[in-house]
Amino acid sequence: MAETTAQAAVEAPVKKKEATFAFGKKERVLITDPLLDNNPITIQVLGICSALAVTAQVVPSLVMSVAVVFVCAFANLFTSLLRNAIPKQIRLIAQLVIIATLVTVVELVLRAASYPVYRSLSVYIGLIITNCIVMGRLEAFAMAQKPWKSFLDGVGNGLGYGLILVAVAVVREFLSNGTLFTGSSVALNIIGDGSEFWINTTAESGIGTWFSWYQNNGLMALSVSSMFVIAVFIWIQRAKNPKLVDIS
Amino acid sequence: MSTRYVYTFAGLMTLVAAGVLAGLRESTAEIAAKNEDIFNKRAILSAVADPLAAQGFNVDELSGEDVLKFFEDNVNSLVVSAATGEQVEGMTVDSVDYVAEMRKPAEERQLPLYRMDIGGDNYTVIFLRGNGLWDAIWGNVALSPDLNTIAGVTFDHAAETAGLGARIKDDAKWVAQWQGEQIYRDDELVGVRVVKGGALPDDIHAVDGLTGATITADGVEAMLDQGLAAYKPYLNTARQSK
Numbered sequence: 191m192a193e194t195t196a197q198a199a200v201e202a203p204v205k206k207k208e209a210t211f212a213f214g215k216k217e218r219v220l221i222t223d224p225l226l227d228n229n230p231i232t233i234q235v236l237g238i239c240s241a242l243a244v245t246a247q248v249v250p251s252l253v254m255s256v257a258v259v260f261v262c263a264f265a266n267l268f269t270s271l272l273r274n275a276i277p278k279q280i281r282l283i284a285q286l287v288i289i290a291t292l293v294t295v296v297e298l299v300l301r302a303a304s305y306p307v308y309r310s311l312s313v314y315i316g317l318i319i320t321n322c323i324v325m326g327r328l329e330a331f332a333m334a335q336k337p338w339k340s341f342l343d344g345v346g347n348g349l350g351y352g353l354i355l356v357a358v359a360v361v362r363e364f365l366s367n368g369t370l371f372t373g374s375s376v377a378l379n380i381i382g383d384g385s386e387f388w389i390n391t392t393a394e395s396g397i398g399t400w401f402s403w404y405q406n407n408g409l410m411a412l413s414v415s416s417m418f419v420i421a422v423f424i425w426i427q428r429a430k431n432p433k434l435v436d437i438s
Numbered sequence: 439m440s441t442r443y444v445y446t447f448a449g450l451m452t453l454v455a456a457g458v459l460a461g462l463r464e465s466t467a468e469i470a471a472k473n474e475d476i477f478n479k480r481a482i483l484s485a486v487a488d489p490l491a492a493q494g495f496n497v498d499e500l501s502g503e504d505v506l507k508f509f510e511d512n513v514n515s516l517v518v519s520a521a522t523g524e525q526v527e528g529m530t531v532d533s534v535d536y537v538a539e540m541r542k543p544a545e546e547r548q549l550p551l552y553r554m555d556i557g558g559d560n561y562t563v564i565f566l567r568g569n570g571l572w573d574a575i576w577g578n579v580a581l582s583p584d585l586n587t588i589a590g591v592t593f594d595h596a597a598e599t600a601g602l603g604a605r606i607k608d609d610a611k612w613v614a615q616w617q618g619e620q621i622y623r624d625d626e627l628v629g630v631r632v633v634k635g636g637a638l639p640d641d642i643h644a645v646d647g648l649t650g651a652t653i654t655a656d657g658v659e660a661m662l663d664q665g666l667a668a669y670k671p672y673l674n675t676a677r678q679s680k
Binding site for chain 2: 243244246247250275276277279280283284287288290291294295298299301302305306309312313362363366367372373384408411412413
């Protein structure tokens with residue numbers, strides 16, 4: 191936690207009168223920065239656990255991302271509102287209570303509003319509580335910033351997390367099953383050994399005959415493969431922007 | 439900050455969080471219970487989705503109310519004893535706690551059973567519960583009127599990994615494989631094997647395994663074996679009386 195508190199000090203607010211819900215350049219950076227140059231997964235290396243676990247398919251990754259954006263934004267907001275009241279000694283416990291309460295609210299509301307979605311997600315919802323991004327942002331940002339900015343920071347980091355999650359899931363689902371968006375109404379069957387795929391590798395004629403060598407990569411179905419995929423993303427990102435190399 | 443403040447803050451915060459969650463849970467309990475009921479009944483109907491589709495019912499498109507109504511009008515739910523295979527009088531399927539039943543010795547179990555008449559044929563749906571890789575798995579197996587051929591299955595799970603173990607529920611191609619499999623071989627209850635690496639195409643007692651989900655797939659096989667063993671007295675009696 192040493193670095194995160196140091197970071198909080200660096201990001202401490204500049205004393206200047208501002209509109210409460212301004213959305214100028216500075217606020218926009220709070221959303222865009224975590225998408226690339228300060229991405230929670232590839233740069234801050236937070237939230238790796240769930241990025242490894244839930245990225246086998248695109249649709250669960252998308253829903254997980256939405257849930258994390260919600261929890262991250264509101265946990266940041268509530269922590270920021272309470273930042274002057276939370277005693278230093280128990281601030282981590284207080285943050286955990288806020289996160290766990292929000293996650294349970296999401297769970298209960300989903301259960302009443304859309305039971306099938308709740309059932310397909312119940313595993314992931316619990317995972318949000320242990321997601322390091324949420325707590326990392328509470329410590330590094332919301333404990334020292336005004337509510338509106340904290341809220342935006344939460345949205346930004348949730349989106350940055352979701353971006354990588356979905357990108358990894360696209361790679362993994364395509365290479366492991368030859369499909370994308372399985373389980374939704376826009377499911378795409380791209381390549382595989384059956385007539386339901388666009389490119390049928392067992393076809394006697396047509397484009398499929400060019401791909402008769404094609405095999406799904408079973409390794410991509412396993413969690414370990416996201417290690418490789420994320421590593422490649424980090425590699426590309428740092429090769430393109432050498433400034434990032436020295437940060438961590 | 440004083441120690442007293444810390445304790446007061448912690449106490450208040452816990453109370454507020456507990457209050458919010460308890461209130462929300464209580465206020466949504468009724469609708470959640472109904473949602474769960476519809477979800478479970480839809481899963482049972484999904485096991486006989488094909489015969490229902492032949493009669494013009496698309497299970498996925500039925501509204502929640504329609505599912506409950508169809509169930510009330512057409513489905514005969516009963517509880518059978520694993521020891522005798524006979525119906526337990528005075529017990530309803532809602533009162534069966536399947537988790538508790540599975541802890542009892544096999545012959546003392548009381549099991550839910552659903553019978554329904556679809557287009558003049560009598561289908562039987564049995565309920566199974568077992569263990570996947572991480573947590574419980576369960577499912578409904580619909581048997582055709584011969585009480586031998588599987589008309590359809592639905593599986594579900596508490597916490598299998600998406601894209602791997604969760605394919606017992608999500609992989610429509612794999613689920614469809616179960617249709618037409620037979621659980622009896624020459625009047626002996628043999629169940630269905632889940633074969634890693636792929637079942638022989640003409641084997642009517644085996645389906646393909648799931649790549650990357652061997653333990654979950656084995657769990658399905660074990661669950662079917664245990665479930666069928668418990669329903670065996672009922673199935674044998676019902677087959678003989680035909």
